[in-house]
Amino acid sequence: MNRQDTVDLFVIGGGVNGAGIARDAAGRGLSVVLCEKDDLGEGTSSRSSKMVHGGLRYLEYYEFRLVREALMEREVLMNAAPHIIRPMRFVLPHSPEDRPAWLVRLGLFLYDHLGGREKLPGTRMLDLRRAPEGAPLLDKYTRAFEYSDCWVDDARLVVLNALDAAARGATVLTRTPCISARRENGAWTVLTRNSVTGETQEFRARVLVNAAGPWAKDVLHRVAGANSTRNVRLVKGSHIIVPKFWEGAHAYIIQNHDRRVIFVNPYEGDLALIGTTDIPYEGAAEQVSIDESETEYLLAAVNRYFKEKLRREDVLTAYSGVRPLFDDGKGNPSAVTRDYVFDLDETGGAPLLNVFGGKITTFRELAERGLGKLKKFFPTMGKNWTHAATLPGGDIENADFESFRARIKAEHPWMPRSLRHHYTRLYGTRLSEIVGKASSVEELGRHFGGDLYEAEVRYLVNNEWAMTAEDVLWRRTKHRLRLSGAEQAAFVDWFNAEMRKAA
Template sequence: MSENILDLFVIGGGINGAGIARDAAGRGLSVMMCEKDDLAQGTSSRSGKLVHGGLRYLEYYEFRLVREALIEREVLLRAAPHIIWPMRFVLPHSPSDRPAWLVRLGLFLYDHLGGRNKLPGTRSLDLLRDPEGAPILDRYQKGFEYSDCWVDDARLVALNALDAAERGATILTRTRCVAAKRTPGAWEITLENTRSGEQRQVRARVLVNAAGPWVLDIVNQVTHSQSHRSVRLVKGSHIIVPKFWEGQQAYLVQNHDKRVIFINPYEGDKALIGTTDIAWQGDADSVCADEGEQQYLIDAVNRYFKVKLTAEDVITRFSGVRPLFDDGKGNPSAVTRDYVFDLDEQQQLPLLHVFGGKITTFRKLAEHALQKLAPFFPQMGPDWTRDATLPGGEIPDADFETFLQSLKEQYPWLPAPLRKHYARLYGARLPQLLGEAQTLDDLGQHFGGLLYEAEARYLVEKEWAQQTDDILYRRTKHYLHLTPAQQQGFDHWFSRTYVTLSPEPLRALAR
């Protein structure tokens, strides 16, 4: 084996690409992954932030996908209890939409399809008497409550990339794959640094195309290969507003068009509301939430809640493009969320295209991808990720509250909100961020909210952050808690401190 030929090269730094790179590196393969922007800058940071089975997918008879997602829900909860945690969802029943018996049947299947162990099951609610019904209009008297999980989606991607790197993979952000061709014995891959324009070539035995919305661009423009698969781009938009109810429960409401809308507590005092499902024909890089989508989500909330939202309540909004495998369904909501592989084995130099997928099933998708490539790597290790933690998830018994209490004893000088912020994002890796710090002053400059210099430096040094948005929007959500002046102050500090990292703000999520 020639030492300068990689086993596996992965195009795409979203959740699927990072998951495949991690799985492959853990099997002993030499791996490199490139991402044209920042990790999770596309679809994987613009989701509804849920690890869930997909209750509404049962209506489309997606039983295999729902079962796999429900099983994965608890696998991921054990792997990363700092960034994934249980959440209860209240579903007010609207007799004019789905009948109660159908909702009960769906929730029964949801409770039992995946062998639920850790999460509590469904219960019925009297919305006129139970506290969860307090913010709901009195016309909705009956409801249900069930379990799913919350996830910090962009951090999930970063932690997969970090784990891959710690297992030997090379992670290249802001590096575009501009060409890939089969040559005798290996793929020859041309990479371009999008900041400097510098190009380089690498060689690999197997190429994986996990470019998400850009998967067909890689097929047509980079590898000049063929695929009989097709992808359907569907835009999903969310709005963020101040939280308008008491308690930590989330809500799921049925809209007149049979879509369901999530209203989730977010970042303590805010609510995340979404999503839409609209066919998207444009450039995935230029997607943005429009006024019509914003009003659609506001109207869905106002149909059920006593508090009436207006456009003035919207703090910000964001949109992402879901690259769904095109199964021929006309309704964007009915298009499968399952994943499909297309393996091109020409000249014994495999090219694996990944179509579709969702945050919840990324680990299983990666495992299936490596199983599909196993004939080309007879010496690679076995499946391993099911029982492995992600960086920071090494918390005894996955008990976050006990872990948080132990941090209070270990770091009594940290204010409770800051301690919880660090614990949620970095888990058991928190000592690496804090280093020798023993006071708040030791954390360096304070930029406002919970953002201190020590965290910014850690994210640059350990997690590939190269621009202020990498930190404010993806590695954290500090942008929601800083004033414009404070964000500008952080921009100025970053540009002075990291001159070579091109800190021009993108503000991509808030278009």
Template sequence: MSNSERVDLFVIGGGINGAGIARDAAGRGLSVILCEKDDLAQGTSSRSGKLVHGGLRYLEYYEFRLVREALIEREVLLNAAPHIIWPMRFVLPHSPDDRPAWLVRLGLFFYDHLGGRKKLPGTRNLDLRCSPEGAPIKDQYPRGFEYSDCWVDDARLVVLNAMDAAQRGAQVLTRTACVSARREAGGWRIELRNTRNGTDQVVFARALVNAAGPWVADIIERVAGARSTRKVRLVKGSHIVTPKFWDGPHSYLVQNHDKRVIFINPYEGDKALIGTTDVPWEGAPESVAIDEAEIDYLLAAVNRYFKQPLRREDVVQTFSGVRPLYDDGKGNPSAVTRDYVFDLDTNGGAPLLNVFGGKITTFRKLSEHAMQNLRPTFPDMGQDWTASATLPGGEIDEADVPQFIARLQREYLWLPRDLMRHYARTYGARTAQVINSANSLADLGRQFGPNLYEAEVRYLMEHEWAETAQDILTRRTKHGLHINAEQTAAFDGWFNGLDRKSA
């Protein structure tokens, strides 16, 4: 990139909203640059509950528009990236101490019919005393419900949007901070700083999008020198990871005494992902971390319903994220809207579009609406297009994923089944690019863990902006959950040495 490049649109923020907007804009024929001060999805977008869901509990707060949009988007996204998004059944043991059964049934009826469900199976009642789903549940909860939502690899969803944007002509600049943005000559003069080497660059753009998530207010005030009447409310959500303690592929959703619901989902085969909390956060977003009270809260919610108690020592990993919710004035963090709001600032001419709120499930529609807001600036840009488009690797039929894996297995007879499944579920139709010209396990290069080989690492460095060991172990993949401390140290040493040689 030259020091005085001119583009149509500049996007700040490499989370799901920024990557989605960059992709949408590039697909409309606009010249686009996306900058992210850290790694793609390093903040909130890799620390979600990893669900594409309508948001059953949002119905209690009368968020019908949001729930309907999210329910419709479930199947849109399922079609776009079936390798990283797949259906999941959720079992809801009923506790009469919390919500009455009629209210739960009513909510599930709306859930089934509000979004024009086509692919996913509907709700059913369960007798937990005799159904296999009820086996791990305490006898005092004999009644339950089952409904559908979807699982998603959240960080990979961000990366796939960035990849698609780049393939459509956008420039994606990771480890690049926006240090200043000022209106000049009918556009924006934007100063960037490469956080790897400290070099500065200048870009001129006709419009600026602020999709910085928890840092949205900082970009408005400090970087752009602007103001907004809208505010963001930061809420911490924490998760714990434990060994999986039930049989079957289904998830559980339990109601806690404070009316919050806790998801207990299968995770990476042999583990469980449990969350989330809702705690007001006032510190720096990058310093967010779980506290012991949150761990106790999540363990207590699980132990209220399940026969096998979880203990503190069962927690093998934790992570926390800061949700940048639009501040609608609600006192209870759980009641604050998960909807998104735009603030279009055209004072001084060149538009600044600030994005408040949003959730993983509705990112595509948010991106589409963002571009519709900018149409007066770009009247000749293309029309809406993402509703029927696949994401990189998603060029397979959702119903055919098992058959796709079986076809790959026949083509690569030398690949172990677990490794093939990992490649297929992570890279989909691009699996052949990861394997490249390899004809044996030895051809994949050095092995660092059960399914982590050098060929995959090099693919991620070349095609997915992976620059550090953690980019690979925790965001591009979840290998970090499957390798021990010694293997992690060996990988770190090899990778850092490789970086130094490359530099």
């Protein structure tokens, strides 16, 4: 067992909140260790609706502060990571069966003005009888509202925060659960065990941060032996992926009979991502999966609006996640706040900061406010800095992604369009670390199918903590959607053999 020197901050949880806190703290000059029991973002943070958004429907529950904060963060994150975050227009068809038009119009007016919108275009009305956006919709939908939000590659957002944290001095441990944490002499003694190698390490930390998401209560009680008056409510959200069935880059937001809203978003070019459900969940978060009733629910919602009727066999794949919502006592899962709450326990002079709730859009400000809670323990730590900072690969001049892509095309004329799109969207300016001096696709190494080449795989293993084929095919990338079953099996065999050789 190895014992380390005392660090300032030990963060449990490698989702977007934990990675964001580790990054912010490391950038302030604090010594940081982040441990994650699985892969980075393997839980909730890679199973979202893939959106950076203000939360239009939260206005209905009077969450004005949360919406304003999220809208402001939307602009910040667009500048920080223009390669993985991009604007998207959402079409909201309206009929008398839905929420009243005046209410929707009022909500969208607030949405346009609450957050100091600068980059994105505002709301407009659409006559669906004439606008091309109306073509796939049933004829009874004659008008719609169109507004702006953003798309995000959620799993890569987590990895980029971890990359930046590590670049600033943080230690990032994946597949390394925290098995115990106890207060001793005004500090924390933290024990971890690497689930791959079996190696056990002991750390001393001045402050412990519990950012374990759905496992926050488990960490609090079982690992740290502490308590909190705060409660987390687990809610399952499921998504299905089908072939895209409309023309254009816009998305749709539709209202179901139960007044829930469903997003129908373009996904990976020619696919559509549909979700989400909101179901109370009491099982193990690791075992969450979509059930048939959820699939039927999402298909029925879409078929209520569109001419082309989706069938069960149209569902190519699906995923589910468990959202750790702060329990504010609301009965309806859709009405439970998406806000976050901190609980700071200073018992024994060894502070424990618990993070409950939150959403992807507000992770950066959550981290900033969390560090604000800890400033009294680290009076010399640096000031707030992440507001104007880019994430790895996001240092694109003026955040102008199209100009950047044109430059890459000129610099690498040999690169096929789809591969260029893939590299620029996932890696931004860091694509040079994958491509190196290659001047042909053959120089990228073995081709596994689609746009997956050996050079990218080796980059992900050496730089982004990818340790399994699933890390590469699903969380670091979405190659799994483009490779045939035989290609995936061949890649898994190759990858596992390479990892055995490296061990």
